Amino acid sequence: xxxxxxxxxxxxxxxxxxxxxxxxxxxxxxxxxxxxxxxxxxxxxxxxxxxxxxxxxxxxxxxxxxxxxxxxxxxxxxxxxxxxxxxxxxxxxxxxxxxxxxxxxxxxxxxxxxxxxxxxxxxxxxxxxxxxxxxxxxxxxxxxxxxxxxxxxxxxxxxxxxxxxxxxxxxxxxxxxxxxxxxxxxxxxxxxxxxxxxxxxxxxxxxxxxxxxxxxxxxxxxxxxxxxxxxxxxxxxxxxxxxxxxxx
Ligand SMILES: [Zn+2]
Numbered sequence: 231x232x233x234x235x236x237x238x239x240x241x242x243x244x245x246x247x248x249x250x251x252x253x254x255x256x257x258x259x260x261x262x263x264x265x266x267x268x269x270x271x272x273x274x275x276x277x278x279x280x281x282x283x284x285x286x287x288x289x290x291x292x293x294x295x296x297x298x299x300x301x302x303x304x305x306x307x308x309x310x311x312x313x314x315x316x317x318x319x320x321x322x323x324x325x326x327x328x329x330x331x332x333x334x335x336x337x338x339x340x341x342x343x344x345x346x347x348x349x350x351x352x353x354x355x356x357x358x359x360x361x362x363x364x365x366x367x368x369x370x371x372x373x374x375x376x377x378x379x380x381x382x383x384x385x386x387x388x389x390x391x392x393x394x395x396x397x398x399x400x401x402x403x404x405x406x407x408x409x410x411x412x413x414x415x416x417x418x419x420x421x422x423x424x425x426x427x428x429x430x431x432x433x434x435x436x437x438x439x440x441x442x443x444x445x446x447x448x449x450x451x452x453x454x455x456x457x458x459x460x461x462x463x464x465x466x467x468x469x470x471x472x473x474x475x476x477x478x
Contacts, residue, residue, distance in 0.1 A: 283351035304330035433457035
């Protein structure tokens, strides 16, 4: 039984690592978003200037469209002026043509303002260019490292899953079934717990001296009366073997 307990502990250790890696791999979109968010925060100032430049360009396009429309209106007014047959029509056409010309002049001033704003922002962008290039390079390096780490973790996960299969098939069937039953039912999936200081290290329930001595002997499978985990004992000189045990 001692060898089988050791296999159970190894299985538990493998399962714990599988779960940890699965959790890390599941969090990939979130971790990637955090890297990108950090970049966005640092690039914020630069982004604001870019927005200013793009805004000026858009506004200029809009103003130029409005100028073209107003020119058409002015032409209409001028034609109306030529074909006017009475004083009233004439006066109205004059007013309309004047208003259109005045409006065009105002719009042209605004176009100049937007051109200046565009050029100013463009100049600032050029000044920040090396900084932002460096930031982008940093972002790319971080994302690349992250992808490499992710690949390594995926490989580790595959290796652990194969290892898990091997360990599970080596165990006697009833024992493997028992382990699976406990681990699926229990929170955190930890089916094996160290008995330490006369208590179960997973649920902290005290173990009766008789139970504790059975666990110590390791000749049969003993489970915790409280949490149903399979108990094992690590002799004091090898406390590090308890790594299969994690908090529940
Ligand atoms: Zn327990």
